[in-house]
Amino acid sequence: MSSGGGDAKLFARGKVAELRQELNSGGKKDKNYSAKKIALKKIVANMTMSNNDMIALFPDIIDCMNLPSLEIKKMCFLFLVNYSRMKPEIALKALPILVNVR
Numbered sequence: 001m002s003s004g005g006g007d008a009k010l011f012a013r014g015k016v017a018e019l020r021q022e023l024n025s026g027g028k029k030d031k032n033y034s035a036k037k038i039a040l041k042k043i044v045a046n047m048t049m050s051n052n053d054m055i056a057l058f059p060d061i062i063d064c065m066n067l068p069s070l071e072i073k074k075m076c077f078l079f080l081v082n083y084s085r086m087k088p089e090i091a092l093k094a095l096p097i098l099v100n101v102r
Contacts, residue, residue, distance in 0.1 A: 010038075010045040016056045019043055023060050033069050040064070040075040047082050055083050058090045065097045073101065 019039055026035035043061075046054050058079075065076045084091035 007041070007045075010041050011049065012042075012045075013049065013051060014042050014046050016053050019046075019054075020057060020060055023057065023064065033067055033072055036064060036067070037069070037071060037075075040072060040079075044075055044078060047079065052086075054079075055086055058083060058087055059093075062090070062094050062097065065094060065101075 019042055022039035022042070023036060025039075026033065030036070040061075043054055043057060061076050061079045064072055065080075067073070080091060080094055084094075
């Protein structure tokens with residue numbers, strides 16, 4: 001069961017520029033990648049609402065695939081599966097990362 005609908009705020013249509021900024025925030029202070037996780041949850045929520053503007057974040061998502069967090073990798077893979085048919089030339093850039101995933 002959900003924890004009281006705490007994730008409901010993630011299901012607001014986000015603007016690509018704002019989500020990109022959130023995705024690239026955090027820096028070295030954020031050792032648990034919590035800022036990136038929240039941004040990725042918002043992006044996945046927007047994907048669920050058929051917001052195809054999120055495809056513009058493809059290169060940023062590929063950059064996140066190198067992070068050691070399994071939760072982040074899962075959300076990145078979900079994005080990849082969802083949008084790779086629309087932008088196969090960008091999806092090909094994720095192949096070296098996918099080959100080296102452990």
